[in-house]
Amino acid sequence: MKVLVVDSGGRGHAIAWQFKNDPNVREVICAPGNAGIAREIRCENARANEEFLELAKREKVDIVFVGPESPLTNGIVDLFTAEKIPIVGPQKSAAILEGSKAYTKLLCRDIGVPVAEFEVFDDPEKAKDYVGAVKYPVVVKADGLAQGKGSIVCSDTEEAFHAIHHLMVEMAFGDAGRKVVIEKRLYGTEISFFVFTDGESLASMPVAQDYKRAYDNDEGANTGGMGSYSPHRLEGEELAKLVCEKVSMPLIQGFKEKQEVPYRGILYTGLMLVDGIPYLLEANVRFGDPEAQVILPRLKTPLSDISFQIINGVLGEKRVEWSPDYYCDVVAAAGRTRQMKGGKSKGWYPGYPARYGKGYPISGLETIDDPDCRIFFAGVSNSATKGFVTDGGRVLHIVGRGNTLSAARDVAYRNIEKVHFEGIRYRTDIGREKE
Numbered sequence: 001m002k003v004l005v006v007d008s009g010g011r012g013h014a015i016a017w018q019f020k021n022d023p024n025v026r027e028v029i030c031a032p033g034n035a036g037i038a039r040e041i042r043c044e045n046a047r048a049n050e051e052f053l054e055l056a057k058r059e060k061v062d063i064v065f066v067g068p069e070s071p072l073t074n075g076i077v078d079l080f081t082a083e084k085i086p087i088v089g090p091q092k093s094a095a096i097l098e099g100s101k102a103y104t105k106l107l108c109r110d111i112g113v114p115v116a117e118f119e120v121f122d123d124p125e126k127a128k129d130y131v132g133a134v135k136y137p138v139v140v141k142a143d144g145l146a147q148g149k150g151s152i153v154c155s156d157t158e159e160a161f162h163a164i165h166h167l168m169v170e171m172a173f174g175d176a177g178r179k180v181v182i183e184k185r186l187y188g189t190e191i192s193f194f195v196f197t198d199g200e201s202l203a204s205m206p207v208a209q210d211y212k213r214a215y216d217n218d219e220g221a222n223t224g225g226m227g228s229y230s231p232h233r234l235e236g237e238e239l240a241k242l243v244c245e246k247v248s249m250p251l252i253q254g255f256k257e258k259q260e261v262p263y264r265g266i267l268y269t270g271l272m273l274v275d276g277i278p279y280l281l282e283a284n285v286r287f288g289d290p291e292a293q294v295i296l297p298r299l300k301t302p303l304s305d306i307s308f309q310i311i312n313g314v315l316g317e318k319r320v321e322w323s324p325d326y327y328c329d330v331v332a333a334a335g336r337t338r339q340m341k342g343g344k345s346k347g348w349y350p351g352y353p354a355r356y357g358k359g360y361p362i363s364g365l366e367t368i369d370d371p372d373c374r375i376f377f378a379g380v381s382n383s384a385t386k387g388f389v390t391d392g393g394r395v396l397h398i399v400g401r402g403n404t405l406s407a408a409r410d411v412a413y414r415n416i417e418k419v420h421f422e423g424i425r426y427r428t429d430i431g432r433e434k435e
Contacts, residue, residue, distance in 0.1 A: 001304060004056050005030045006076070007067025010331075010378035010397040011289035013037045015067055015303075017376070018296045024304040031055055035388060036377020036396075049076045056085055063307055064088070067292075069145055072285055073099040077265075088307045089265040090285050097255065097263070098285040101181045102143045111254035113247055114279045116272075118183035124168040127182060131160040137185040141282075142167050144176030148212075148224035148289075149353055151282070153185060188274035190281070191232055192291045195248050196306055199262030201316030202248055203306070204240040206298050207232035208291040209431075210270075214333075214353060216429045223353040224394060227430035229328040229405060230294040234273075243271065243278050251283065264310055293376050293397045294327035325401055328408040328431045330416050332396040334358075334379070335425030351425060352393030360422040362388040362395070372408075373415045374399040390421050405431050 003025050005016040016030045020041060031052060033043025046055045049071055056064055064080055064087040066072055075092035090097075097104050102120040109115060120143070121127035131138055140163035142150030150173050152163035160182070167177035194205040208230040214220030252263045268284035268291075287295070296303075300321040309315040334356035339346045349357045365388065368375065376399060379392015396419065400411025409431040416426060 001025055001062035002027045002059060003029070003304070004052070004059065004061040004064045005067065006052055006064065006071055008032050008034055009067075009289060009392070010376040010394065011287055011292040012067040013041075013376040013378075013397075014292045014296045015065055015287065016041045017374075018299060018303050019065070022302045022304050024302055029055070029059060029061070034377055034380050034391070035382035036375070036380040038382075039377075049074055049079055052076065053079055053083065053085075056080070057083070062086065063304065063311075065303075065307060067286060067289075069095070069098050069284065069286055073145065086308070086311050088310055090263050091261065093259060093261050094255065094263045095285045097251070097267075097283045099145060100143055101141050101282065102179055104280075104283050105181055105183070107254060107258065108251065108280055111250055111258075113250050113254070114277050116184040116186050116279055116281075118181055120179060120181055122179045124164050127164045127168065127180060128161055130182060131157055131164070134184070138182050139185050140164055140167060141181040141183070142173050142177040143179035143181060144173070146173040146176045149173070149222050150176055151222055153222070186272040186274055186279055186281075188272045188279075189234070190270070190272050191234065192228070192288055193243050193248070193269050193271055193278075194287065194291065194295065195244065195267050196310060196315060196320065197248075197252055197264060197267055198310045198313045198315040199252065199256065199264045200313065202244050202252075203315055203320045204244060204248075205320075206230045206295050206322050207235040207239065208288070208294055210288060210291055211427060211430055214427075216427050221353050223333075225288070225290045225331065226333065226394075226427045227328070227330045228288075228290045228294050229326065229408065229431045230291070230298060231324070231326065242276075243269065247271065247278050247280055251280075290329045290331060290397055293329045293399050297327050297374065297399065297401065298323045298325060325403065326405045326408040327399055327401055328405065328412045329376075329397050329399045330412045330426050330430050331378075331394050332398060332416060332419055332421075333394050333425050334360075334390055334392070335423040337423035349423075351423060356393050357423065358389070358391050359383070359386075360390045361386040362390060362419065362421045364418040364420050367418045368398075368415050370411060370415055372401040372411045374401070395421065395424075 381391035402408035
């Protein structure tokens, strides 16, 4: 069969790579992809839902797999379903579970899914009054899509006031911050938990640990993710049963009962485990990035089989199998660099997740020949004179495999040291606490 993967970054590379190694698949196309993905997989420059549809028709693809949230919240599944082209993902009305944090929190409170105490505000002054009245630290979250950076963890009232101003007044993430969710900050064990679902049955995936903060020791601003690893020390049937019974299945069933719409595809739940209770921090309607880069290499069942089981509503008929191997992903990000214009310095780019420079040559990739190391390309483009150059905040995902977390971590860090570009920055503590 021929598969179209809709994505442009490291997650899309991991999905396309998984299909490329699928025995049922003869060709994979990634759209729009990037220059690094194009080293092994054909990429086509489609970027809007209508362009993806035109490409799928022209190429006569057998199935479409969507990576990022924007096409889903913009209705790509509805569009393809109307044309009878098989596609994995929730329809537009179901993608609201990620498109609106306020909607999802209110739904969870209504149906009994554990969430922290919270309130929703569209007035910054009322939001500040609430923060001033509560006696605990809070997290301020933009209601809409903010590329994984719209949640601001606050330690005190002053930080919360600044977060409210940043999201609602400065409009740092545009319309996404017109409304905010302010919730009690929880302390416990944070995990990323994913399931495949056909709307009736669930197949849980391995547990991953994501690292959101920009710097070591979980310091700095939130990012889209600076690294991850899997399996997590808590992974197992007991945790999967707890989360599916308390969070995943009630959320899917509750949404269907409220909206009369089935939820199909992938459901991500960001959880904080507190005294044995899994509290939902956020829900996403697709694979995480960078979690996909450490979960998908563990998948033994063909992704094409799972995809059609989801579409045809028969996911519960077969067991999804996973490898016990450990994978550790370290992100090489665009750090602090000089801002140059006309050959003169104009100050500094602070680096991802703030403003960053582009177009810096990437070297050392050709020296990575470790069979236990995998590179997933994210913010990369090709220059006629410089070869691969940086073209995003998160540039590369260097993924190591091992029989233990320590071994996988060693592979990732040993190989990321071979990569160079101006301003390269990466966390040095991915997976360290579980060694």
